[in-house]
Amino acid sequence: MSFSLKGKIACITGASSGIGKATAQVFAEAGANLILTARRKALLDEVAEEIRKKSGVKILTIELDVRSQEQVENAFSFLPAEWKSIDILVNNAGLAVGKDKIQDYNLDEVQTMVETNVLGLIYVTKAVLKGMTERKSGHVVNMGSTAGHEVYPGGSIYNATKFAVNALNQGMKMDTLGDNIRVTSVDPGMVNTDFSTTRFRGDKNKADSVYAGMKPLVAEDVADAILWAVTRPPHVNINEIIMMPVNQSSNLLVHRDPV
Numbered sequence: 361m362s363f364s365l366k367g368k369i370a371c372i373t374g375a376s377s378g379i380g381k382a383t384a385q386v387f388a389e390a391g392a393n394l395i396l397t398a399r400r401k402a403l404l405d406e407v408a409e410e411i412r413k414k415s416g417v418k419i420l421t422i423e424l425d426v427r428s429q430e431q432v433e434n435a436f437s438f439l440p441a442e443w444k445s446i447d448i449l450v451n452n453a454g455l456a457v458g459k460d461k462i463q464d465y466n467l468d469e470v471q472t473m474v475e476t477n478v479l480g481l482i483y484v485t486k487a488v489l490k491g492m493t494e495r496k497s498g499h500v501v502n503m504g505s506t507a508g509h510e511v512y513p514g515g516s517i518y519n520a521t522k523f524a525v526n527a528l529n530q531g532m533k534m535d536t537l538g539d540n541i542r543v544t545s546v547d548p549g550m551v552n553t554d555f556s557t558t559r560f561r562g563d564k565n566k567a568d569s570v571y572a573g574m575k576p577l578v579a580e581d582v583a584d585a586i587l588w589a590v591t592r593p594p595h596v597n598i599n600e601i602i603m604m605p606v607n608q609s610s611n612l613l614v615h616r617d618p619v
């Protein structure tokens with residue numbers, strides 16, 4: 361079974377940290393040239409430099425806030441010619457902010473989640489998928505979540521965005537039928553990244569308590585699943601991967617070792 365991405369162009373959104381960064385690393389090891397995007401350009405350039413040194417692949421970094429339709433359109437319309445034919449798009453940029461009851465939610469934070477996780481994913485997909493359908497070749501990987509399968513208290517807005525990603529993933533598969541496009545949703549449970557620190561607005565102690573007494577997934581576990589999905593034989597579509605740590609059985613059911 362081949363895990364090579366040699367000569368492919370892969371675009372990963374939200375590649376400055378966590379799952380996006382780990383995916384960039386494994387894609388580069390498999391030989392893909394990378395378009396990496398995120399808002400924190402300096403951090404993104406550091407990630408790119410580290411990967412370049414190890415793998416020697418070509419990397420283009422783009423400062424991009426996926427919430428801005430204009431930025432997304434500009435970024436993808438003005439790609440240098442050698443980068444235009446994107447083979448793999450990983451719609452990874454996303455976040456949760458807050459864990460409040462819907463009646464208490466700060467509406468700016470609601471907007472941030474909906475604009476990033478849903479609208480941003482739609483803007484980027486539209487900008488990249490058109491070319492894929494014209495070339496009759498491409499693979500879109502959407503970063504879903506177990507939050508898109510099962511609602512939990514305080515998660516309603518984030519849940520709604522990831523249920524939307526689930527629907528978009530299924531819709532993309534239908535809308536591209538006959539165009540030789542592969543569409544995959546990768547839906548992890550608990551992964552120890554900056555995700556919880558962002559969710560708890562920078563409160564590191566609160567973030568750490570999410571993973572207390574259990575062994576969560578790490579970003580590399582999810583990147584490994586993404587690499588597997590994009591390296592199946594060309595006629596095989598992996599529709600959805602749902603993955604969790606062994607000590608998690610649902611969004612609310614987590615086994616923790618006594619302290």
Ligand SMILES: NC(=O)c1ccc[n+]([C@@H]2O[C@H](COP(=O)([O-])OP(=O)(O)OC[C@H]3O[C@@H](n4cnc5c(N)ncnc54)[C@H](OP(=O)(O)O)[C@@H]3O)[C@@H](O)[C@H]2O)c1
Nearest residue numbers: 374376377378379398399400425426453454505551553555
């Ligand atoms: N960690 C988990 O438990 C978990 C579980 C299931 C699914 N997920 C999903 O996995 C994805 C990656 O999260 P992670 O766990 O790797 O967390 P992370 O380390 O916080 O990474 C989030 C990434 O998204 C980018 N991002 C956020 N807002 C953006 C925006 N407006 N425009 C462009 N990029 C943006 C960030 O880059 P900048 O800040 O530099 O823009 C960062 O690179 C998300 O879609 C998340 O919902 C995570």
